[in-house]
Amino acid sequence: xxxxxxxxxxxxxxxxxxxxxxxxxxxxxxxxxxxxxxxxxxxxxxxxxxxxxxxxxxxxxxxxxxxxxxxxxxxxxxxxxxxxxxxxxxxxxxxxxxxxxxxxxxxxxxxxxxxxxxxxxxxxxxxxxxxxxxxxxxxxxxxxxxxxxxxxxxxxxxxxxxxxxxxxxxxxxxxxxxxxxxxxxxxxxxxxxxxxxxxxxxxxxxxxxxxxxxxxxxxxxxxxxxxxxxxxxxxxxxxxxxxxxxxxxxxxxxxxxxxxxxxxxxxxxxxxxxxxxxxxxxxxxxxxxxxxxxxxxxxxxxxxxxxxxxxxxxxxxxxxxxxxxxxxxxxxxx
Amino acid sequence: xxxxxxxxxxxxxxxxxxxxxxxxxxxxxxxxxxxxxxxxxxxxxxxxxxxxxxxxxxxxxxxxxxxxxxxxxxxxxxxxxxxxxxxxxxxxxxxxxxxxxxxxxxxxxxxxxxxxxxxxxxxxxxxxxxxxxxxxxxxxxxxxxxxxxxxxxxxxxxxxxxxxxxxxxxxxxxxxxxxxxxxxxxxxxxxxxxxxxxxxxxxxxxxxxxxxxxxxxxxxxxxxxxxxxxxxxxxxxxxxxxxxxxxxxxxxxxxxxxxxxxxxxxxxxxxxxxxxxxxxxxxxxxxxxxxxxxxxxxxxxxxxxxxxxxxxxxxxxxxxxxxxxxxxxxxxxx
Numbered sequence: 008x009x010x011x012x013x014x015x016x017x018x019x020x021x022x023x024x025x026x027x028x029x030x031x032x033x034x035x036x037x038x039x040x041x042x043x044x045x046x047x048x049x050x051x052x053x054x055x056x057x058x059x060x061x062x063x064x065x066x067x068x069x070x071x072x073x074x075x076x077x078x079x080x081x082x083x084x085x086x087x088x089x090x091x092x093x094x095x096x097x098x099x100x101x102x103x104x105x106x107x108x109x110x111x112x113x114x115x116x117x118x119x120x121x122x123x124x125x126x127x128x129x130x131x132x133x134x135x136x137x138x139x140x141x142x143x144x145x146x147x148x149x150x151x152x153x154x155x156x157x158x159x160x161x162x163x164x165x166x167x168x169x170x171x172x173x174x175x176x177x178x179x180x181x182x183x184x185x186x187x188x189x190x191x192x193x194x195x196x197x198x199x200x201x202x203x204x205x206x207x208x209x210x211x212x213x214x215x216x217x218x219x220x221x222x223x224x225x226x227x228x229x230x231x232x233x234x235x236x237x238x239x240x241x242x243x244x245x246x247x248x249x250x251x252x253x254x255x256x257x258x259x260x261x262x263x264x265x266x267x268x269x270x271x272x273x274x275x276x277x278x279x280x281x282x283x284x285x286x287x288x289x290x291x292x293x294x295x296x297x298x299x300x301x302x303x304x305x306x307x308x309x310x311x312x313x314x315x316x317x318x319x320x321x322x323x324x325x326x327x328x329x330x331x332x333x334x335x336x337x338x339x340x341x
Numbered sequence: 342x343x344x345x346x347x348x349x350x351x352x353x354x355x356x357x358x359x360x361x362x363x364x365x366x367x368x369x370x371x372x373x374x375x376x377x378x379x380x381x382x383x384x385x386x387x388x389x390x391x392x393x394x395x396x397x398x399x400x401x402x403x404x405x406x407x408x409x410x411x412x413x414x415x416x417x418x419x420x421x422x423x424x425x426x427x428x429x430x431x432x433x434x435x436x437x438x439x440x441x442x443x444x445x446x447x448x449x450x451x452x453x454x455x456x457x458x459x460x461x462x463x464x465x466x467x468x469x470x471x472x473x474x475x476x477x478x479x480x481x482x483x484x485x486x487x488x489x490x491x492x493x494x495x496x497x498x499x500x501x502x503x504x505x506x507x508x509x510x511x512x513x514x515x516x517x518x519x520x521x522x523x524x525x526x527x528x529x530x531x532x533x534x535x536x537x538x539x540x541x542x543x544x545x546x547x548x549x550x551x552x553x554x555x556x557x558x559x560x561x562x563x564x565x566x567x568x569x570x571x572x573x574x575x576x577x578x579x580x581x582x583x584x585x586x587x588x589x590x591x592x593x594x595x596x597x598x599x600x601x602x603x604x605x606x607x608x609x610x611x612x613x614x615x616x617x618x619x620x621x622x623x624x625x626x627x628x629x630x631x632x633x634x635x636x637x638x639x640x641x642x643x644x645x646x647x648x649x650x651x652x653x654x655x656x657x658x659x660x661x662x663x664x665x666x667x668x669x670x671x672x673x674x675x
Contacts, residue, residue: 153640157491157583159533159572173531177511180577197507197576198622199493201583201634201648206613210594210636219640232640236583236648238493241575242531243514249491249535249570260544279540288532300535302544306487306553306566314535314570 008033008341010332011070011094013085014077015039015050015059018167019099022325023074024052032329033336040066042077067092071341074328075099090126095341097128097328101213104129104221111224114330115272116143121331121340128331131225132217133323134158134237138248139225140296140322141315144270145263146226149309150255153232156218159240159247160203161287164319165190170243177241191239200239212237245287246319253310260301263311267298272322277301285316296322342367342675344666345404345428347419348411349373349384349393352501353433356659357408358386366663367670374400376411401426405675408662409433424460429675431462431662435547438463438555445558448664449606450477455665455674462665465559466551467657468492468571472582473559474630474656475649478604479597480560483643484589487566490552493574493581494537495621498653499524507575525573534573546571579621580653587644594635597645601632606656611635619650630656 010027014020020039027034037052043061050057060066062081067073067089075082075089075098082102089096103109110120111129113136121128131139138156145151162169169190176196179186188194192202204213218235222228240247267273274295276285285297296317304310317323335341344361348354354375361368371386377395384391394400396415401407401423409416409423409432416436423430437443444454445463447470455462465473472490479485496503503524510530513520522528526536538547552569556562574581601607608629610619619631630651638644651657669675 155489155568155585157570159493159574174515177531178515181508181512181515192616193620194622196622197511198620199574199576199581200620201581201618202613202616209639210611210613210634211639234489234585234638234641234644234646236491236585236634236646238581238583240493240533242533247533247535247572249572251489251568251570277544279536279544282526282536284535286527286532286534288528288530300544300570304568305543305545307568310568312568312570 008071009036009038009069010034011038011040011067011073013040013062013073013075016041016045016048017076018163019076019320019324021050022320023076023328024050026325026329028053030329032332038066038070042081064088064092067094070094072097072332076324086127095124095126095128095335097130097331099130099324099328101132101217103127104131105224111221112331113139113225113327114334115140117225117227118334121334121338124340130324130328130331131221133164133319134160134246134248135218135221136323136327137246137296137315137317138218138250139222140272141250141267141298141313142252143226144266145252145254145258148266149258151226151228151231151252152255153253154222155234155251157249158235158237159287160237161242161244161246161319162195162239163244173241173243195239195241197241201236203237203239242287244318244320245290246317246323247287248315250315251304251310251312253307255309257309258311260303260311263301272296273298275299285314287316290316290318293318294321294326342405343370343372343403344368345372345374345401345407347374347396347407347409350375350379350382351410352497353410353654353658355384356654357410357662358384360659360663362387364663366666372400372404376415398422398426401428404428406431406666408666410658420461429458429460429462429669431464431665433464433658433662435466435551437461438465439558445555446665447473447559447661448668449474451559451561452668455668455672458674464658464662464665465555467498467653468494468580468582469552469555470657470661471580471630471649471651472552472584473556474606475584475601475632475647476586477560478600479586479588479592482600483592485560485562485565485586486589487587488556489568489585491583492569492571493621494571495576495578495580495653496529496573497578498580504577507577511575529573529575531575535570537571537573576621578652578654579624580651580657581621582649584649585638585644585646587641589643591643592645594637594645597635606630607632609633619648621650624650624652627652628655628660
């Protein structure tokens with residue numbers, strides 16, 4: 008199988024290649040693609056350097072699976088080209104997620120949606136993925152009605168330059184030296200920015216809309232009520248989400264723990280008496296979405312709160328994309 | 342007037358003395374008190390060194406106002422002693438806040454509760470203060486029904502040793518060196534801990550109960566439904582709170598902005614198009630509670646979300662305590 012990775016030099020693209028390797032995805036030929044300015048660079052795959060090519064229509068010829076993580080603009084331009092050339096595109100950008108004909112898939116939740124794909128499958132937003140992975144097993148039992156999600160998102164979601172920016176910004180505070188941000192509108196070191204993506208005219212950010220719209224689409228709950236506040240926190244890698252979820256039926260914290268312990272892709276880390284709860288600082292490089300601090304809300308009927316942590320580069324991006332590839336294979340859709 | 346500050350060598354105690362100075366509180370004699378181990382230290386007040394004494398029953402003789410910030414245990418022990426000696430105690434700990442006979446006061450909201458004091462007045466929890474300062478003006482207009490608050494609390498709330506801990510923890514990550522936390526159960530540098538205060542057997546923390554119970558008491562809303570997730574973020578000073586609040590009556594974001602702009606102690610910082618919203622990294626040393634990102638929740642009736650930032654050492658502690666002293670004076674209660 009020929010597998011293209013478009014955005015191969017980015018944080019998520021590199022993670023995609025690592026995940027393909029680790030999971031022994033049946034790659035016969037890897038085709039690393041990037042914008043023309045990365046032409047001639049090379050990436051490591053299975054211990055060998057593979058040359059990166061600039062994206063072009065020709066590059067997708069004979070490609071079976073194309074994992075895209077090159078941003079919304081390039082996805083809008085190149086995903087239809089790749090699909091037309093016969094590849095199935097799994098797109099990590101937000102460009103196609105809400106398109107009616109494009110499945111938006113978390114393989115643990117709605118793999119059946121892959122059946123209707125027409126060449127493009129969308130990988131959901133990072134913080135949305137980890138939130139719905141934790142919610143879906145509870146929803147199946149107790150019927151989810153509404154959701155308040157407050158995200159604590161690491162800088163890795165912005166890309167590799169943001170990792171340097173957090174380091175520089177933090178050092179400037181520690182060393183009391185002057186420094187000017189380039190990536191974020193304000194210094195991110197020892198600060199929290201309640202701002203991810205552009206604001207609409209109602210004052211809601213793109214990132215907040217993603218949580219609202221994508222969770223409805225993935226969970227097949229068009230009437231699910233969602234509130235989201237998305238923030239950027241001074242953490243290198245791994246997102247946290249504080250979730251408060253109301254269900255139609257009662258669900259005890261222990262029932263929720265049992266359901267989550269049996270759920271694929273979830274690790275319950277919930278023993279507060281031993282100071283055990285999910286931590287963003289420890290989740291980098293790991294696959295499962297961790298859920299902890301599961302508790303009943305005393306003032307709200309049938310409502311649980313919990314804390315969800317995931318590696319935004321793995322389950323929030325590269326891992327979920329490769330899992331979509333695996334699910335496509337299993338279903339004979341590739 | 343003789344004014345005692347018990348906990349004079351701590352972060353909040355020192356801030357209390359600074360606020361007394363800045364606001365020209367009519368202090369004739371300052372009596373700095375601390376635990377016996379700080380006996381013999383001195384603190385600066387109005388440019389002069391004043392000797393710190395170990396706390397004792399005798400120390401409160403002739404004291405008119407005693408500002409306490411020495412922790413719950415010492416407050417439980419010494420507040421009744423000071424009150425018995427004739428002082429009015431304004432206590433920053435959580436020891437007395439929920440006691441029926443003790444007013445829990447934010448002077449912008451419920452100064453009338455001071456009238457019933459019997460020698461002890463409680464200063465509310467830091468994150469609760471900034472949340473209710475933002476909510477009260479909206480409640481008066483639209484009647485608050487329920488509230489989901491997710492806090493982003495800085496380490497200054499833990500005390501001066503936690504400031505060093507955040508610095509050391511952060512440097513250990515940046516320098517890739519080993520380091521063991523002393524104050525928090527996990528490294529706080531580039532991490533988020535969903536854990537402030539002890540857990541009860543339902544998995545709710547003390548800090549979360551404070552938000553639930555104290556906001557009901559301050560706002561005189563015994564039936565207010567409150568959900569809280571309290572987290573510690575790697576920020577030196579200044580707390581953030583993501584608030585989603587449901588009201589009985591409709592309230593537009595612009596009406597909310599107008600109400601908050603007219604409200605005492607509030608600064609509306611809300612121009613997302615210009616990247617203007619409250620930032621924890623900038624709030625240290627300032628008095629007003631800043632509110633921004635005020636928006637309507639599209640899926641929930643009569644519901645607004647917003648982002649509230651305040652200096653936890655000023656309005657969240659020392660400033661509110663001194664303002665209580667001022668309100669006591671104005672009402673002839675001192």
